[in-house]
Amino acid sequence: MERKVKYNYDFKLRCVNEVLKKHKTVDAVSKLNGCHHTTLHDWIRFYEKYGKKGLLPRKNKVYSLPFKLKVIEAIDKDLLSFSQACLMFNISTKSVVMNWHRNYKKDGIRGLNHKTRGKPKSMQFKRAKKKSNKLLTREEELLLENESLRAELDLLKKLQALIQQEQNEKQ
Template sequence: MSRKHKYSKVFKLEAVQKVLQDYQSITIVSDTIGIHKSDLKKWIKYYQEYGESGLEPKSVNASYSGAFKLKVIRSIEQSGLSFRAASLKYNIPSHSTVQGWYQTYISKGALELYKDGRGCPISMNNRKSRKILKKPQTREEELLLENESLKAELALLKKLKALAQAKKKKQ
């Protein structure tokens, strides 16, 4: 069973063309057709990046590999991409998905990106089964997680220092 999409490809294309070809403002077009202007801006960016295929409905339940998630995070850190820019570059439907990966990477490390977090969560009422499912980590796993966390922290500090130096140089 497929997911019902709110807006068709034809509808999105007409809205985008009103802005790009008819030179109407984003605000006027969004108010006229009854959508939020952030949605229209997103459609325009995807159209400019991928053409008409960028306006096709995307699978919300897509599954991404840990290596792909890490690649996206690394490009954010190295290129200074925003979450929206990274989702556009890698054709991910929602920037909040990328933001969630980044938060996981920062708080829990790169190894956590390789885990599949989908499925039924363990209920809070069943604490005994939750304790059984949680495996104790070996010392090596703990050290790997700590190492990843420290690397992420160091990269963040380097980025902060570079931004401070750039601001100081600009002044």
Template sequence: MGRKAKYSYEFKLHCVKEVLSRHQTVEAVSELNGCHHTTLHDWIRFYEKYGKKALLPRKNRIYSLEFKLKVVEAIETNSLSLSQACLEFNIPTKSVIIKWQRSYKKQGIVGLNIKPRGKPKIMQFKRAKKKSNKPLTREEELLLENESLRAELDLLKKFQALIQEDQNKKRKP
């Protein structure tokens, strides 16, 4: 399930056509239609380079490690701005590249690896032991009692430490 597009394809196309065919300013069209002017600039650039298909809503794409590395290195070696890199490599938003750059700077190539998203497929947790109808052996009874007494002792020690801490606070002022 992808995210919902903020602006529809028809809306984007309408705004771009207003600027390109009717020769209106980007600021006027963006103010009239309620979108940010930099967003409209991006739509126009993508439309001019890739045509109408660039304005279509995009599903969350998964980029390969090689592609990410190519983009990050191109920005560094060619001194591309984020907008230029987005346009050059057909990446919809600058935030994607910013995330790649941070990961690359922090962890190197390993940071650009595809990370699993969402909940893990296999949840790892300890299952409670099933109670059996068999009576416990004397040894098992003693082990359970020992475990219970240790837990009780730990609890009492923590309670004593809290009381001691509280008394120390009262003495200090």
């Protein structure tokens, strides 16, 4: 499943061209088009470095551990800002790099490992045993019948308790 793109390619290109070719201010163009001025600044930087390809929407990319380390080391060694690191390494948003940096400072290399996304499974269901083709012994048949009768009895007891509870509430 791809992520939803907030601004399409044509919109980004039009905004960038208004700033670069029509010589309008970033603030004026961002207010006119309803996008944040820092977002527009990022688009302009990517357009200047990568051309029209820099404005294309990107799919969610999974970055390797060595790549993440390389980005963090460049930030620390060269004193790059997160925006500069995104531009240098062609990463779509600075929030990605900010998360890497925070996790690295907190947990070291373990913090950079890819984490599974989404809601974790809360319940583990036991799979039903597959029925085999071999015949059951008389004892196994009786045990299965006994188990099903116990389940039926428990169900009937619960039903009786509910009926009795309703009658008590009516009285």
